[in-house]
Each structure stands twice: as C-alpha cells, then as structure tokens.
Amino acid sequence: MSEKAFGFRTRALHAGTPPDESTGARALPLHLTTSFVFDSTEHAAELFALRTYGNIYTRIGNPTVAAFEEKLASLEGGLGAVATASGLAAQLVAVLSLAQAGDHLVASANLYGGTVTQFSVTLKRMGIETTFVPAGDPEGVRGALRENTRAVFVETIGNPSGNVADLEALAAIAHGAGVPLVVDNTFATPFLCRPIEFGADVVVHSATKFIGGHGTVLGGALVESGRFPWSAGKHVLLSTPSPGYHGLNFVETFGEYAFLTRARAEVLRDVGAAISPMNAWLMVQGLETLALRMPQHVANARAVAAFLRGREEVAWVAYADLPDSPERERAAKYLPLGAGSVFTFGLRGGREAGRAFIEALELWSHLANVGDAKSLVIHPASTTHQQLSDEQLVAAGVGPEMVRLSVGLEDVDDLLWDLERGLAAAARAAEVRA
Amino acid sequence: MILETAAERRALLDRSRTVAMVGASANPTRPSYFVFSFLRTRGKLDVTPINPAIAAIDGVRAYPSLAAYAAERGAPDIVDVFRRPDDAPQVAREAIAAGAKAIWFQYGVINDEAIRLADEAGLDVVVDRCLKVESARFDGGLALGGLNTGVVTARRRVR
Numbered sequence: 267m268s269e270k271a272f273g274f275r276t277r278a279l280h281a282g283t284p285p286d287e288s289t290g291a292r293a294l295p296l297h298l299t300t301s302f303v304f305d306s307t308e309h310a311a312e313l314f315a316l317r318t319y320g321n322i323y324t325r326i327g328n329p330t331v332a333a334f335e336e337k338l339a340s341l342e343g344g345l346g347a348v349a350t351a352s353g354l355a356a357q358l359v360a361v362l363s364l365a366q367a368g369d370h371l372v373a374s375a376n377l378y379g380g381t382v383t384q385f386s387v388t389l390k391r392m393g394i395e396t397t398f399v400p401a402g403d404p405e406g407v408r409g410a411l412r413e414n415t416r417a418v419f420v421e422t423i424g425n426p427s428g429n430v431a432d433l434e435a436l437a438a439i440a441h442g443a444g445v446p447l448v449v450d451n452t453f454a455t456p457f458l459c460r461p462i463e464f465g466a467d468v469v470v471h472s473a474t475k476f477i478g479g480h481g482t483v484l485g486g487a488l489v490e491s492g493r494f495p496w497s498a499g500k501h502v503l504l505s506t507p508s509p510g511y512h513g514l515n516f517v518e519t520f521g522e523y524a525f526l527t528r529a530r531a532e533v534l535r536d537v538g539a540a541i542s543p544m545n546a547w548l549m550v551q552g553l554e555t556l557a558l559r560m561p562q563h564v565a566n567a568r569a570v571a572a573f574l575r576g577r578e579e580v581a582w583v584a585y586a587d588l589p590d591s592p593e594r595e596r597a598a599k600y601l602p603l604g605a606g607s608v609f610t611f612g613l614r615g616g617r618e619a620g621r622a623f624i625e626a627l628e629l630w631s632h633l634a635n636v637g638d639a640k641s642l643v644i645h646p647a648s649t650t651h652q653q654l655s656d657e658q659l660v661a662a663g664v665g666p667e668m669v670r671l672s673v674g675l676e677d678v679d680d681l682l683w684d685l686e687r688g689l690a691a692a693a694r695a696a697e698v699r700a
Numbered sequence: 701m702i703l704e705t706a707a708e709r710r711a712l713l714d715r716s717r718t719v720a721m722v723g724a725s726a727n728p729t730r731p732s733y734f735v736f737s738f739l740r741t742r743g744k745l746d747v748t749p750i751n752p753a754i755a756a757i758d759g760v761r762a763y764p765s766l767a768a769y770a771a772e773r774g775a776p777d778i779v780d781v782f783r784r785p786d787d788a789p790q791v792a793r794e795a796i797a798a799g800a801k802a803i804w805f806q807y808g809v810i811n812d813e814a815i816r817l818a819d820e821a822g823l824d825v826v827v828d829r830c831l832k833v834e835s836a837r838f839d840g841g842l843a844l845g846g847l848n849t850g851v852v853t854a855r856r857r858v859r
Binding site: 348 | 728729730731733734737738741742807808830833836840841842843844845846847848849850851852853854855856857
C-alpha cells in the first residue's frame with residue numbers, strides 16, 4: 267500500500283470503496299440484506315461479544331453502510347463514522363453516547379428548529395437538560411457550563427440564521443471543561459469545512475442534504491476524531507463497566523475506538539435508527555461528486571446574494587460570504603471556499619410580502635428541505651420554525667419577513683429571472699398593505 | 701527499527717507467523733483477552749499466552765515466560781506486550797533474549813527505555829497500537845465497522 271496522502275477528490279471516489287473483494291465489482295455493491303450468516307457458533311459468539319469484526323444484522327452494521335461511513339470519515343478527517351436513519355437520529359445517537367438522565371448540554375440558540383425541539387422537548391423528557399446560548403458568544407458558552415455538562419453542541423453554519431461558529435474558541439472552552447465539542451456540519455459539508463481540523467471532537471451530519479445531494483433519501487451520520495480523552499473521567503458511559511455488554515469497559519478495551527464502538531454497538535443497536543443500505547448506497551454516489559457540486563452551489567449562492575443585495579424590495583441579506591457580513595471574518599477563517607449555499611434574506615413588507623414572493627415563484631421549489639441540487643425556498647416563521655415560541659424565534663433569529671433560500675445548480679440567470687418575478691409580486695403586496 | 705507507518709505495520713503482519721502475548725488474561729472482559737481471542741479465531745497468526753499464573757486460555761497452552769516459550773517453540777516473530785509501562789523494559793530484555801523479531805507495545809504501554817532497548821537490539825518496534833486493530837485494518841475487518849482504515853486503492857484485495 268502507498269503512504270501517499272491522497273487528496274479530497276481522490277478520497278471522495280476511493281476511500282471506503284475499494285473493488286469488491288469477493289467479486290471484483292468496481293462500483294459499490296448494494297447489500298440489501300437484513301442479516302448475515304455466521305461461520306460457526308464460535309464465530310457468532312465472538313461477533314456478539316465484539317471480539318471480532320464482521321456483520322450480524324443491518325441495524326448494527328452492513329457492508330454498504332460501512333462503505334459510506336468510511337468514506338465520510340475519511341473526508342472529515344475522522345477515525346470512523348456511524349451512519350443513521352437521519353440527521354436527527356445521528357444527533358440522538360451522539361448525545362446518548364455522551365449523556366444520560368441528570369446530565370446537561372450547552373448548545374447554540376441558533377440551531378435548526380428541529381434540533382431545538384429535539385433538545386428542549388424530547389431530550390429534556392429523558393432527563394437531559396440543555397442551556398441554549400447565542401451562537402456568537404463563546405464566553406456565554408463558558409458561563410453556561412456546569413459540573414454535569416457532557417457536551418457543547420453547535421452548527422458550523424447556523425440554520426437558518428447563517429452565523430458561523432467560532433470552532434477553535436468553542437473547542438478550547440469545551441476542552442477546558444473536560445467535554446467534547448459536537449458540531450453539526452450539514453450546511454458546510456467536509457468540502458467547505460472540516461471541524462475536526464479546528465478542534466471538534468464529534469461531527470454530525472444530515473446526509474439528506476448536500477451529501478446525498480439530490481433530495482432523494484434520508485440519512486445521517488456521526489464522525490469522531492479519535493482524539494478526545496474519554497478516560498479522563500466525565501464520560502462514565504464510556505469509562506465504567508457497561509451493563510449492556512456484561513461489564514465491558516469501552517475505554518479500556520477499545521482505546522481510541524471507545525466512543526465509536528459504543529455509539530454503534532450499544533446506542534444505535536438499542537435506538538434502532540439504522541440507515542437503509544439503499545440510502546447509504548445513494549449517499550456514496552452523492553459523496554463521489556461533492557467536490558464538483560459544492561463550488562457550483564457556492565458560485566450560484568454568491569450571485570443570488572449579490573443580486574438580492576442590489577434590490578430595494580430586500581431589507582437585508584444574511585449570507586456570511588458577503589464582504590460586509592458580520593460573520594465575514596469567521597467565514598474567511600473556517601469557510602475559505604465559501605459559506606455554503608443556504609442563507610436568508612428579509613423582504614420589505616413583512617409576512618404578506620414573504621407570502622406573495624413565494625407564491626409567485628416558478629422555478630424555486632417551495633418545500634422544507636435544503637441542500638438539493640434544485641433551488642429551494644421557504645418561509646421559516648410559517649413552516650420549519652412554527653413550533654418555536656416567540657421567544658425561541660427571536661433567539662433563533664427568525665423574523666416574520668425572513669425567507670430562506672437553498673441555492674441549487676440551475677443556470678444562475680434562470681434563478682435570477684424567477685427571483686425578479688417574486689420580488690415584483692412582493693412589492694405589489696407591500697404596496698397594497700401600505 | 702521503530703515502525704511508524706501503516707505500510708510498515710502491514711508488512712510486519714504479513715511476514716509474521718507466531719505471536720507470544722505477554723500478560724494475556726483468561727478474563728473475558730480484559731482487553732488482552734479480546735486480542736487473544738480475535739487472533740486465535742481468525743487463525744492467521746499462531747498466538748500463545750505468556751503468563752505464569754494460568755495454564756491455558758481457550759485450550760491454548762500458556763508458557764510461564766518468554767524463555768520457556770523460546771526453549772520449546774523457538775523465537776517468536778512478535779512479542780505482544782500487555783503490561784504496565786514500568787514493566788516494559790524487563791519484557792523488552794526478555795524478548796531480546798528469546799530472539800524475538802519484533803516487539804509490539806499495546807495501547808498505553810509506552811516506555812522510552814523499553815523502546816530504545818528493543819530498537820538497539822535490532823527488533824522491529826510498534827508502540828501504542830493494537831495488534832487486533834492493525835490486523836483488522838488490513839484484512840477488511842475495520843472497514844466493516846465504518847472505521848477509517850486509510851486504505852485507498854483501486855486494486856482488488858487478495859486474502
């Protein structure tokens with residue numbers, strides 16, 4: 267084998283997907299099977315005791331899923347990955363690998379609304395409490411840390427506010443308190459930012475977005491760096507005997523692989539939120555072209571943002587890539603190739619203008635997703651974030667005039683043509699209202 | 701020679717046949733048992749416990765010392781060390797005396813003197829790595845766990 271350090275594009279094509287050992291198939295085989303036969307009773311016993319590697323049941327692992335996991339881990343610069351049914355499932359598996367009832371998390375207040383409710387409703391019911399802190403305030407994170415805090419959770423690029431996390435500062439604060447930094451890197455993808463290079467310990471993804479890239483299937487994953495000192499004492503789930511595995515101490519037995527082994531063999535096993543091999547296979551096809559798609563997403567997003575900035579119907583544009591964005595400095599540091607292609611803007615005329623704008627669009631798809639090859643649009647206050655209280659809406663930076671765009675790969679002139687029509691409709695609605 | 705790269709570790713595993721495991725435990729929750737059991741059932745390497753406190757593990761006879769192993773079985777290709785770092789120099793001396801070709805210090809078994817002794821005596825030395833993990837890295841086992849093996853190749857693996 268070669269010792270060469272292969273580049274991102276090469277690894278996107280080859281990492282985790284060598285030619286199939288048994289058939290020589292060049293493309294990744296799709297193993298649509300629930301289960302795998304054992305060689306012998308002894309082999310079965312070794313597998314169930316985690317003493318040997320191999321497949322048992324697709325809820326825990328599958329060769330097609332493993333190929334996706336290894337490819338993503340390689341691209342993020344991690345030790346390994348665990349794929350899940352969705353991005354929310356990845357977050358749940360990550361949190362339950364770190365925390366239990368009585369524990370505490372510190373999270374950005376500017377997270378995706380679904381994440382806010384997962385943390386503030388479902389995890390809270392399970393006895394895990396979260397303190398939300400404004401994303402731009404690393405010192406606020408320091409102040410929110412408690413003795414029972416088990417992780418700090420942020421998004422590389424906040425959804426939908428577009429803030430860019432100061433990953434290095436947050437990692438230093440988290441590590442100072444003996445807890446890992448968990449980063450949702452969905453909006454950046456490993457092509458635009460690799461949080462582990464800035465000190466993050468666990469990266470989570472909704473692979474449903476840019477990784478899959480085509481809006482076809484759901485999936486998620488967590489990636490771990492392999493660098494966090496789990497034995498240091500705060501994470502007793504990893505460093506004390508597990509009742510789920512006959513008193514196994516994951517740190518002692520698996521060393522740097524402790525977190526990933528437990529996340530898969532105990533948490534994913536028991537939560538059951540496994541990804542379909544079919545979906546993992548499609549994620550691999552998506553990752554192969556990630557490095558081609560992301561620059562085009564960014565180029566189109568920049569053109570759309572510049573267009574909107576020049577329009578009087580538009581009150582503001584919150585794209586971290588814009589030269590006068592308050593996020594610009596952090597974007598230049600953490601996202602030098604571009605701040606992704608999801609951002610928000612505000613229409614003059616508020617809620618009615620927003621409604622008229624969306625109703626007038628022909629080419630932009632009105633739906634609740636981002637990261638499709640096709641351009642998408644939504645009005646968060648009436649959709650993705652409607653379950654948040656007014657207080658949470660303000661904390662998340664979502665106003666009634668806000669429209670979120672996910673800029674796709676169409677001809678940019680066509681996208682601007684359509685936006686022009688939407689803005690004209692918005693202006694008419696604003697006039698009627700005035 | 702201290703083996704720093706994955707390719708060097710792979711070559712060591714490919715050319716080795718016998719492993720003498722110092723500090724092997726019969727307790728099924730101990731890390732050394734995981735490695736022993738993995739290597740025994742995988743069957744590529746002939747693994748033998750070195751532990752004066754036990755007679756055998758899973759039917760594989762244990763030897764009380766590396767010297768006793770070498771007297772009967774000859775020099776081991778690899779001495780795999782599951783001992784406290786402070787004990788490592790003594791194990792290194794015994795491995796050198798037994799004619800071992802390589803010494804492998806498991807996770808956390810880090811001792812500069814032991815490394816230097818073995819290196820100067822001409823043994824191949826692997827430090828702070830797991831023999832099970834590295835074996836699985838190259839035979840596809842690790843990849844089945846969604847772990848980043850670092851293996852990038854368009855060649856079909858031949859077992």
